[in-house]
Amino acid sequence: MTNPPLTVACFPYDTTRPLFDGSVSTDGIDVTMETATTLPSIFERLIRRNEFDIAELGLTFYLRLLETGLPYVALPIFPNRVFRHSCIFVNIYSGITEPGDLVGKTIGEFGTYGQDSGVWAKGILMDEYGFNPEQSRWVIGGLEHPAPPFDFIPHPHPADVDVNAAPEGKTLGAMLEAGEIDALFSANVPQCVLDGSPNVTRLFPDSEPLERDYYRRTGIFPIMHAIVIRRELLQHSPGLVHDVYRAFSRAKDAAADRYRQNRRLYQVQTMVPWMNALVERNGEEFPEDWWPYGVAANRATLDAFLRYHYEQGLSTRQWRIEDVFAPELLDT
Template sequence: MADPKLKVGVYRYEHTEPLFDGRVTMDGVDATLETSPLISDIFRRMAQGGLDVAEFGLTYFLRMFDPADPPFLALPIFPNRNFRHSALFVNADSGIERPEDLAGRTVGEFALYGHDPGVWMKGVLADEYGVTPDQMEWVIGGTDHPVPPFDWIPQPVPDGVRVRHLDDAQTLSALLETGEIDALLSVDVPQSLIDGSTKKIRRLFVDYEAVERDYYRRTGIFPMMHLVAIRRELAGVPGLAESVYRAFSQAKELVQEHYRAIAAKQHMAVITPWFSRLFAENRALLGEDWWPYGVDANRKAVDTFLRYHYEQGLSKPLLTSEDIFVPSLLGTP
């Protein structure tokens, strides 16, 4: 019998590159790997039926997840993750010095109400600082460039939260620069902050690395932004989900082992100065598998995001890892 054909969409990260260049294959699967310069295009294609297995933002996955009849199930593969205290920016003249100062302010958010970094940081603000989304007014748009509405996924807004969208000619970074909004929560860093051309925009957490490292030490959570989704009818094909999971895991492990192996030569192949010191610090804090896949290693982080999504009115039921992952992969370490 011929191997099942799969269209697999994923961004071309260094830890997925072995899938594209053929160093890692999916046993028993005739897989066609596809990517896009805009990761949201991969999400859209999956949502509209153009892919069988795909990288999917957590909130995009959950907005389409119906516990009674889900179109997709999740694989415990997390190709994109990042600490997100660094995603909060403020106008330097706004008087916002602490997270608590965000209450009563107008905050921009990238692309949609509740993008993945937004869900994480709204949850952190509520849990750790007592600031909840209903205490702010939200303005949705593009950071440095206008973005079209993501009208291919549901966009719920809970009662009691004020949300408006920018028009086609406006950007959030411009409004932050002029003080028309007080803060910005965005996966994209304003370009003017990157190139040093502004004195009006700064991060809320100035020493964000120290804050994020402390957050990990206290919680053990390394926030994931994306997972890999599979169509529900394919999730029941014997061995298929396991093959996809093994391939992604092997690709990621190849990259991790490369960094471990070249540590003895002070990472001569890496273009970033002082990378070896950063690598050693991260390895000491995050462990030998600093980018873990599998349910058990990620259960606390996943369940925390699921709780945040529910508390922020973006999911109707409160879900857990057992609800969303392919059952045969629930025992993965």
């Protein structure tokens, strides 16, 4: 089948890099791979200008626009997954030492109330620790550079949740370090933490055992983003959805194979000490496919995110998986 040239935009993760360097075939599809310095830049270009044929998009960005009519449909391809116990940072003078201490506190969040990482962090705290977002105050802004809330997506939130923009000229990272906010839910590690600020720590300083235990109990490896494709492309080329799914799957499998094969060489392509031990430990706890695509292997994870999105007042309805993804791939 001959398809028109397509523009694909995503971040060059280890699981997508084979598409950038051409080491994985795209089944004869003529693609131009693009990326950007930040993921929100890709999201904005997609949402504002429909700039790409296929692109990575945050799940909450997609769901917020699904109700109003989005010319893209999601595929069950998930290039970005991160455990989120580790993404909650607190000022050490805030009095926050456990989740219950977040009550009455002021919490920062990047870009929007309920960014993908924030949806997961809030949802996990709600399920595991009885957290209630409406019992805290929320400040939305830029992490390291002053910025207003994203203006290219809707900003729904329950009426009883106190949400405000950060003061002009202020950044969330600096506000956290100075104690102007008590906590921060962040997809990225704040620069003050990277610089070793004594004023900031994680809510869960030893987060890895908690995240591993969470995975063992729930089977959930949190999904942040999906790949979306222009709907009109599928009307003209119905088989394209399977071609794209296979191409991304092969790229992901190639990354996994590299980790497995490089155990023989002690993962020397990374130069990270003890990387082999980490790969072996993960291999004992995860199935053979660490980052499965498709619906079946991700149903529990997707159902949790869709529930969290609704419970946090970010959707007017609780979406079903069947409503969200391309019907041609619901049997994957």
